Amino acid sequence: MNKCFKVLTIVGLAAMAAATAFAQTYPKGLIDKSIAVVGNEMISISTLEQEIQVQRMNSPLYSDKNMRCEILERLLESKLFLMQARVDSLKVNEDMVTSNLNMRIDQLRSQLGGDEEVEKYFNKPLYKLRQEWRKSLEEQSLFQQEQGQIAGDVPELTPNDVKEYIAATDSVDLPLVPVKYQLSQICIYPDREKANLAVKDRLLGLRERIIAGEKFSTLARIYSEDPGSARRGGELGMASKSIYVPAFADMAMSLKPGVISQIVETEYGFHIMEVIEKKGDMVNVRHILLKPRYTDEDRQKAFKTLDSLRTEINNEAVTFPLAARFYSQDPTTRTNGGQMADLYTGSAYFEIDQLKPADYNAIKNLKEGEISEPIESLDNEGQGHTVYKIIRVDKVVPAHTATFENDYNSLIEGVKNKKTMEAINSFVDKKIKETYIFIDPIFRECEFSREGWNWAAKHSED
Numbered sequence: 001m002n003k004c005f006k007v008l009t010i011v012g013l014a015a016m017a018a019a020t021a022f023a024q025t026y027p028k029g030l031i032d033k034s035i036a037v038v039g040n041e042m043i044s045i046s047t048l049e050q051e052i053q054v055q056r057m058n059s060p061l062y063s064d065k066n067m068r069c070e071i072l073e074r075l076l077e078s079k080l081f082l083m084q085a086r087v088d089s090l091k092v093n094e095d096m097v098t099s100n101l102n103m104r105i106d107q108l109r110s111q112l113g114g115d116e117e118v119e120k121y122f123n124k125p126l127y128k129l130r131q132e133w134r135k136s137l138e139e140q141s142l143f144q145q146e147q148g149q150i151a152g153d154v155p156e157l158t159p160n161d162v163k164e165y166i167a168a169t170d171s172v173d174l175p176l177v178p179v180k181y182q183l184s185q186i187c188i189y190p191d192r193e194k195a196n197l198a199v200k201d202r203l204l205g206l207r208e209r210i211i212a213g214e215k216f217s218t219l220a221r222i223y224s225e226d227p228g229s230a231r232r233g234g235e236l237g238m239a240s241k242s243i244y245v246p247a248f249a250d251m252a253m254s255l256k257p258g259v260i261s262q263i264v265e266t267e268y269g270f271h272i273m274e275v276i277e278k279k280g281d282m283v284n285v286r287h288i289l290l291k292p293r294y295t296d297e298d299r300q301k302a303f304k305t306l307d308s309l310r311t312e313i314n315n316e317a318v319t320f321p322l323a324a325r326f327y328s329q330d331p332t333t334r335t336n337g338g339q340m341a342d343l344y345t346g347s348a349y350f351e352i353d354q355l356k357p358a359d360y361n362a363i364k365n366l367k368e369g370e371i372s373e374p375i376e377s378l379d380n381e382g383q384g385h386t387v388y389k390i391i392r393v394d395k396v397v398p399a400h401t402a403t404f405e406n407d408y409n410s411l412i413e414g415v416k417n418k419k420t421m422e423a424i425n426s427f428v429d430k431k432i433k434e435t436y437i438f439i440d441p442i443f444r445e446c447e448f449s450r451e452g453w454n455w456a457a458k459h460s461e462d
Contacts, residue, residue, distance in 0.1 A: 036072065037438040038079035048072055069446035073453055076439075078143050080431045085142035088149065097137045102242070104133060110239035114282055150427055151420045157412055159404075165415045166404060175402040175414050180349040181363065182395035184320055184338035186309060187330035187379070188302040188388045195292035199270050203263050203290055207272050210260055216274050216286055225269065226289040234273075234286035241281050248273075252283050294386055299376065302388035306374040310390050313371060320371070320392050330379065330387070339394070343380055349397065359391060366393045432456075 036043040051071045105126075108118050115126050122129055166174065206223060210216050217233025224230040241249040248271065251264045255275040264271045269291035276284040309327060312318050321337025328334035333341075341348050352360055362372035372391045379387045402411050432452030439457040448454050 035440040035443070036076060037436070038076055039083045039435045039437075041079040041082060043072070043075050043079065048075065051075065069443065069448065072439075072443060072446065073448045073450070076437075076453060077428055078139075080428055080435065081143045081146040082139055083435070084427075084431070085146040088146065090142050090145045090149070092138045092141045093145070097134060097141055100137050101130065101134055105130065106240035106242045109282060110237070110243055113238045114279060147424065150423050154416065154419045154423055157415055157419070159408070161415055161419075162404060162408065162411050165411065165418070171401060175407070175410055177397075177400055177402050177407050177410060178351050179399045180351055180397040181355070181393060182348050182397075183340045183350065183359075183363065184324065184392045184394055185330065185333055185340055185389045186306065186320075186324050186328040186338055187333070188305060188327070189329050189379075190294040190298035190302065190386055190388070192292065192385070195294055196270075199290045199292050200263055203270055203272050203288070206288060207260055207263075210272075210274075216260070216288075220286060220288045223290065224288040225291050226287070229287065229289075232286075234288055235276065236285055236287065238277065238279070238282050238284040241283055248287075252285050253278070253281075255285075299388065303374040306388060306390045310371050310374070313392075330389075332380070338392070359389075363391050363393050368393055368396055 033045060034042045035045050035048065048068065048071060051074075052067055105118075108121075109115060112118050112121055118129070119126055202223075206219050210219060215233075217235070220234025221230055224234050226234075229236050241253055244252065245266050245268075247264055247266050251261050252273060252275060255261055255273070257275045257277060259275065261271075261273045264273065269289050271287045271289050273285045273287035276286060278284075305327070309318075309323050313320050313323055321339075324334050324336075324338030328338055333339060339348060340350070342350065342354060355363075356377055358375055358377040362375045362377075366372060370393055374388060374390055376386060376388055379385050400406075402414075404411065429450065429452065432450065437452070437456040438460045439453065441457075441460060443457050446454075446457055448457065
């Protein structure tokens with residue numbers, strides 16, 4: 001996806017294209033049919049093959065035989081949850097289903113080039129595809145809700161549960177807590193306004209050259225900083241407006257074909273664009289993306305200030321928290337004396353993979369209380385803006401086996417997951433014994449993880 005696309009979960013095109021897949025795998029002459037029945041729920045060959053196509057995308061070297069057996073077992077279990085969801089009168093989350101369906105359709109339309117291409121690819125009218133996919137997503141909604149309900153029935157855990165878990169678990173099987181860092185920072189930003197004005201001037205110059213007769217595509221190949229589309233002369237291809245960020249989509253839908261847009265700002269930088277074609281809410285545009293650039297003067301000035309602050313702090317002329325409050329330009333940390341916190345969890349501790357590469361490289365060899373040299377890094381706004389900083393290592397928690405005293409929250413999460421899995425496994429094993437199950441003999445050689453499925457596969461009649 002090009003950089004101006006929203007981040008979306010990619011639905012593989014092959015996931016629903018199973019019309020010919022099973023013809024090469026199953027006995028000659030076999031047509032789509034039921035291969036398993038769980039209570040009053042049926043699983044067809046085409047359903048299984050659709051799931052296999054998804055797995056092949058993620059694990060292309062995976063054994064076909066093992067893949068089919070494992071995916072079939074997953075489908076069998078999902079039917080048990082679906083049956084119970086119907087008994088419990090759970091309701092489909094229609095808003096979520098509609099949102100997921102529209103997302104899937106939009107992605108396919110964008111990847112294939114419109115409604116007609118989607119219908120041609122699947123050899124079905126779009127309304128029929130919508131019906132089939134909506135049914136599948138509705139079942140998924142019920143299945144997930146039932147699993148959530150079972151998990152919700154797990155009793156509230158107590159410290160004694162955690163102690164019992166530790167006592168019953170071999171030390172090598174207890175969670176390993178990775179090294180964690182508690183950090184503080186002082187940040188200085190380059191002159192963003194100056195850089196933004198400079199990049200806008202560059203784009204206006206390119207826009208004038210295009211209006212004067214130069215080819216948009218040629219200039220996009222030379223200047224655009226979106227590498228994915230620059231190679232294609234800036235062209236993004238026919239796509240639904242919903243996959244673009246709002247500012248970009250609004251400008252694209254407002255333009256007539258051939259008209260060069262004014263400058264559009266998104267979190268990725270600044271754009272000019274030209275609409276090539278529009279059809280409903282589908283649009284094909286070409287664009288040029290430029291990002292603000294900062295000068296060596298910005299860097300040197302910031303580094304000089306940060307180096308002076310580092311020296312003053314090391315000489316105990318000022319404390320790090322006080323220097324952060326007075327000099328740091330990062331609004332999220334300066335009020336806390338520079339102390340950094342995870343944006344999503346609020347935790348003051350960071351594992352290595354939670355740190356930006358430049359930040360980790362700066363502190364990986366430091367001891368507690370030491371301050372890094374000035375570095376260039378990124379902040380947490382949007383796609384990350386350039387920022388200059390020094391970082392102090394406040395505390396280092398070495399990697400260790402989780403203990404009750406120091407890692408209670410991590411352990412209780414592990415205990416909860418364990419008890420949830422026990423509840424789900426108990427539900428599945430009980431339902432297998434109570435439910436009519438048929439599994440086609442062509443899966444007789446499968447080695448399912450649950451004995452109930454193995455028994456059914458070997459004793460179902462031809």
